[in-house]
Amino acid sequence: MPKIPDDVVKRVIDLAKIEDVVGDFVTLRKAGVNLTGLCPFHDDRTDGNFIVRPSSIAEKNHGNTYRCFVCDHKGGPVQFLMEHQRLSFPDAIRWLGKKYNEPVDDIPLNYTPPPPRPKPAPLPVLEIPRSYVRRTMEIGGDQTLFIYWLKHLPWDDEQRARLQQTLWQYCVGGWKDGRVVFWQIDHNGVPRAAKLMKYLMDGHRDKTQHPGWIYNQDGCRQQLDPDNHEIIKPLFGSHLLSSYPKAVVNIVESEKTAIIMANYYGDPDTQLWLACGGLKHLQLDSLQPLIDQGRTIWLWPDKDGREAWQDVADKLGYDLCRVYTHFFDTCWREEDGDKADVADIAIRMMRTGDKPRKEEPKQEPVKIGDIITEIWHSDEPFLDPVELRDPRVREWRETLRRAYPGKKHRPIPPTSNIDGVRTVGEIISENPLINQLIEIDNDRRTE
Numbered sequence: 001m002p003k004i005p006d007d008v009v010k011r012v013i014d015l016a017k018i019e020d021v022v023g024d025f026v027t028l029r030k031a032g033v034n035l036t037g038l039c040p041f042h043d044d045r046t047d048g049n050f051i052v053r054p055s056s057i058a059e060k061n062h063g064n065t066y067r068c069f070v071c072d073h074k075g076g077p078v079q080f081l082m083e084h085q086r087l088s089f090p091d092a093i094r095w096l097g098k099k100y101n102e103p104v105d106d107i108p109l110n111y112t113p114p115p116p117r118p119k120p121a122p123l124p125v126l127e128i129p130r131s132y133v134r135r136t137m138e139i140g141g142d143q144t145l146f147i148y149w150l151k152h153l154p155w156d157d158e159q160r161a162r163l164q165q166t167l168w169q170y171c172v173g174g175w176k177d178g179r180v181v182f183w184q185i186d187h188n189g190v191p192r193a194a195k196l197m198k199y200l201m202d203g204h205r206d207k208t209q210h211p212g213w214i215y216n217q218d219g220c221r222q223q224l225d226p227d228n229h230e231i232i233k234p235l236f237g238s239h240l241l242s243s244y245p246k247a248v249v250n251i252v253e254s255e256k257t258a259i260i261m262a263n264y265y266g267d268p269d270t271q272l273w274l275a276c277g278g279l280k281h282l283q284l285d286s287l288q289p290l291i292d293q294g295r296t297i298w299l300w301p302d303k304d305g306r307e308a309w310q311d312v313a314d315k316l317g318y319d320l321c322r323v324y325t326h327f328f329d330t331c332w333r334e335e336d337g338d339k340a341d342v343a344d345i346a347i348r349m350m351r352t353g354d355k356p357r358k359e360e361p362k363q364e365p366v367k368i369g370d371i372i373t374e375i376w377h378s379d380e381p382f383l384d385p386v387e388l389r390d391p392r393v394r395e396w397r398e399t400l401r402r403a404y405p406g407k408k409h410r411p412i413p414p415t416s417n418i419d420g421v422r423t424v425g426e427i428i429s430e431n432p433l434i435n436q437l438i439e440i441d442n443d444r445r446t447e
């Protein structure tokens with residue numbers, strides 16, 4: 001059998017990327033600059049022993065290699081194929097040539113690369129004993145910087161009086177090292193996970209530390225990455241849903257924001273505050289229990305997250321879910337910054353004594369034709385007394401009565417739409433058609 005020319009071998013080896021080759025057989029996930037997965041050479045149940053150093057890392061730093069720290073299998077793309085697929089060296093080169101569309105020789109490789117593996121479905125996490133939750137809740141107060149900071153916000157008296165209860169409701173706990181524990185308890189009241197976060201004295205998150213996680217995984221304690229959607233997490237605050245069956249569900253990005261807003265308004269019967277954990281963490285899966293309950297869902301992204309969440313809302317296609325913008329539109333100020341979330345604004349308003357404005361019920365553009373019809377059909381004065389005092393309104397009604405005597409369902413002449421909301425008086429004075437009617441009537445009367 002003729003030898004594969006050295007330059008062809010070199011070309012193929014230069015093209016081969018270890019992450020592609022191993023990735024065809026092993027599900028890999030990012031772990032810092034490396035990739036990890038379960039080792040295919042031994043019965044591995046612990047993610048983290050089998051490391052792939054991707055091809056982007058320099059060769060002198062062991063780039064483009066794999067290694068298992070348990071069974072010590074290691075090497076590059078060719079070794080992987082020879083050991084894992086039991087190919088000869090020339091066949092491994094032919095395999096790679098086929099994968100990377102680089103012609104090797106005329107000898108057929110009796111092998112078809114397997115299709116890439118689909119990403120595994122997120123794993124459900126198991127119940128965490130409630131005693132764990134309780135234990136963390138006993139570490140509270142001044143030992144947990146977040147709670148300490150929260151207690152020193154400029155709440156008014158009512159807000160301050162209910163703060164401890166808000167913290168209990170959300171099962172906010174503390175960790176021995178001063179981190180806050182946000183329990184993720186599902187809508188059936190089952191604790192599923194906890195997020196441990198370090199906050200600074202100024203209420204900002206210590207960005208030098210990644211959140212820690214507590215969860216209970218079946219048997220094999222895989223080191224999953226909850227930030228990467230590898231486990232199904234309930235929305236923070238989901239356990240409150242059953243206690244407040246009629247509340248509108250407001251969803252914000254961070255747990256901190258949910259707690260602040262819950263305490264700010266303090267009216268869980270009508271407004272519940274849940275958090276998904278971050279801009280990119282609003283998963284369709286986690287919204288499903290809310291849709292099943294037929295809840296009205298308002299999404300409150302941070303100021304810079306509107307488009308992303310509008311996208312989620314669009315994909316969801318659930319009529320009762322919308323991105324809520326009124327608060328930002330009416331309360332946000334320059335000084336709050338472009339990345340402000342709703343709690344930042346609420347805290348600033350607590351300091352300055354500003355109050356949020358209630359959203360007016362949405363008003364449809366008024367069709368002048370509808371108003372004419374309505375007035376025409378009504379025998380009782382339905383207009384606001386102030387408007388009734390406008391002589392033009394009375395005059396116009398009389399005009400209509402004379403124009404269409406006795407007929408309540410006579411078609412109304414076509415008219416234009418008028419955007420926004422005007423008083424009837426304004427509409428009458430601005431609408432040429434009505435003025436025309438009045439003029440015609442005046443002419444008739446003078447005849």
Ligand SMILES: [Zn+2]
Nearest residue numbers: 039042068071
């Ligand atoms: Zn191994």
